[in-house]
Amino acid sequence: MYSVSTAGEVISLRQELYKLKMSREDGIASWFMRISEIRDQLQDLGEVMSDREMTTIVLNALPEEWGNFISSICGKKEATPFQDLWSLCKIEESRLKAKFDVGVGEKNQAYATMTKRKGKFGKFGPPKKKKNMAKIQCYGCQELGTIEEIVLSSIRTIRKEEEKKTTSLRKWRKLKGRSRRRRK
Secondary structure, three states: OOOHHHHHHHHHHHHHHHHOOOOOOOOHHHHHHHHHHHHHHHHHOOOOOOHHHHHHHHHHHOOHHHHHHHHHHHOOOOOOOHHHHHHHHHHHHHHHHHHHHHHHHHHHHHHHHHHHHHOOOOOOOOOOOOOOHHHOEOOOOOOEOOOOHHHHHHHHHHHHHHHHHHHHHHHHHHHHHHHHHHHO
C-alpha cells in the first residue's frame, strides 16, 4: 500500500493540515491556497480527503470572529462542498472587513447617541427640587421651617415600636388560631 517514507509523509501532511490555523492578518485566498496545496500533495500520495473532512478542517482553523459563520455552516443539513466553502469564506471575509473598518466609527457614533439620550442631566434625569421648608411645621417647637432632630428620631422610634407590636400581635393571633384548630 504505502512505503515507509510515503506513510511518514502522509502523517506529516495530515498533521500540518490539522494544525494549520488562520490568523487575523491572513487573507482567506492565500490561506485556502495553502490548504489546497496540502490536500493536493496528499492526493498525489494516494490519500483522498473528503469534502466533509476538509470542511471540518477549515471550520476548526478559522479565528473567533468567524463564530457566527461557523455556526451557520455547521447548522446545515447537507455537507458544504469544499469549493462552495471557499466562495462562502471569501464573502464572509469581505463582510467582516467592512464591519471592522466601519466598526470604529460606529462605536463613536453609538457613544454619541447614548450621551444624547441621557441629556445634560445624565441617566438619572434632572435634579430633584428641594422641599420648601418654610411650609413645613415642626412637631417639637411648632414653628414653620424647622424640624428638630429629636422630634424626627422620636417619631422613628415610635413607628418601630408600633411595628414590633403589630408583628408580635399577628404572630400571637396566628399561634392562637392554630391551637384552636388542634382542639377541635
